[in-house]
Amino acid sequence: MTTAYDVERGDQVHPGNPVTVDRYTTGARINHWITATCLILLALSGLALFHPSLFFLTGLFGDGQNTRAIHPWIGVVLFFSFAGLFIRFWKANLWRREDGTWMARLHDVLTGNEEKLPEVGKYNAGQKVVFWSMSILIITLIVSGFVIWDQYFSEYSTIPQKRVAVLVHALAAVAIICVWIVHVYAAIWVRGTIGAMTRGKVTGGWAWRHHRKWLRELVGGKKA
């Protein structure tokens, strides 16, 4: 059986009424939700130290000292957890010719004119941008985070380097929270999506509407 670049392990079509399509394995879903939990905890603890009006969020972690101490450790967990997602998903997120067309017709995407869009594989260009943005920003955050993790690593960098790192960390954090908002909003806006990450399944109609190339590949692959 030959599989297309964007067909991931466990992806499978179940004919019926309605057709269901397996999109994420149990492992991928657990991996995703560990990452999601870490990201939310990091955003809350990070924002607490980012703006004084949000300092009260330290209460969620006990107090300021605890928040300061735990934030980098959650970051380490997220880094490894996301690395798992990266290994699972990177190949299907490689940029394809149709992605450029899809991006150029972003207006049609947002207005729901999907018939004007090219057929796309498991991920559309928007999802790919989210994936690669997350990847780059998480690397930026972990590297800059180590430079300002003074409890253990203060002697490995100079104060001017730490100043740059803390600014880069703040900017990257703002960016990743914005990317996260896009990610969550897209999942809510495109109805039928969230089931992919909860029960692991989507309907055939969802796959036909949003990822027709992927559906065709799955159906075709089955035959072969």
Add this chain to the structure above:
Amino acid sequence: MFQPIANPTTKPVAPKFGDKDLIRRSASNITPAAQRQPEVAKLIDVSKCIGCKACQVACLEWNNLVEEVGINVGVYDNPHDLTPNTWTLMRYSEYQNPESGNLEWLIRKDGCMHCEDPGCLKACPAPGAIVQYSNGIVDFVHDNCIGCGYCVKGCPFNIPRISKVDNKAYKCSLCVDRVAVGQGPACQKACPTQAIVFGTKDEMKKWADFRIKDLKSRGFKNAGLYDPPGVSGTHVMYVLQHADKPQIYANLANNPSISPVVEIWKGVTKYAGLAAMGAFVAIGFLHHIIAGPNRVSAEDEKNAEKLTEGKA
């Protein structure tokens, strides 16, 4: 000789300033004290320092600090750097004066400069962990400190140190507890040569003028006061024999100011960052209201069935 501060009475004295006299409080919006107390200052006359380290000992004594026994690496500086316990440190520099050919032993008492515009306080994210009194003293309130080390990044003089024991930041308090009851800092009290004097900032500037005139008359034509304008002046000032070259005094900052990186981080980033996140959420809401949800139609499901049946 500068008139020494009289010894205290044996009766308790009420503090002359407290929380009502704050002009800045980290990560907080406060109304600055309506009336400023006279600004105080410590004047360190490097030309009078004999390097006895009595100030270092007095600082440890008064603040109940114990420094670890270190190792000698062949310099007089002991310990080798400021630490969470060593809030003031004599730094010894050997300087060969190119004009006179003399070897000069420049001994600078390093420690918090109590900036009028404190970078540590600007950087601090913990409400009330760093405060500035109207007399100019910048103090760390350890109960509120979260140990993040942002003050280290904010400080233009590389002064705060984070304790590995309790994860809190430490630095010279200008003996805020002594000053509150009309005394001078412990280091000043212990100095045997009046290389350290303490009083109002105006008094100190006047005394510094007198000392600078004296130094100039002895051939130190660049003698001057170190009260850097980049941080709006400091409440610890130096009289330097070579005020044109502060860097020869163990790398004393030449024209220090809060780093622009820190200003961007604590200024525009803070507000633009929150605005950006808010804008993304708002755009999401608006889009959902205008465009509505993107639903899968019955036709889509039928097409999927056709596709699977046709090929299965």
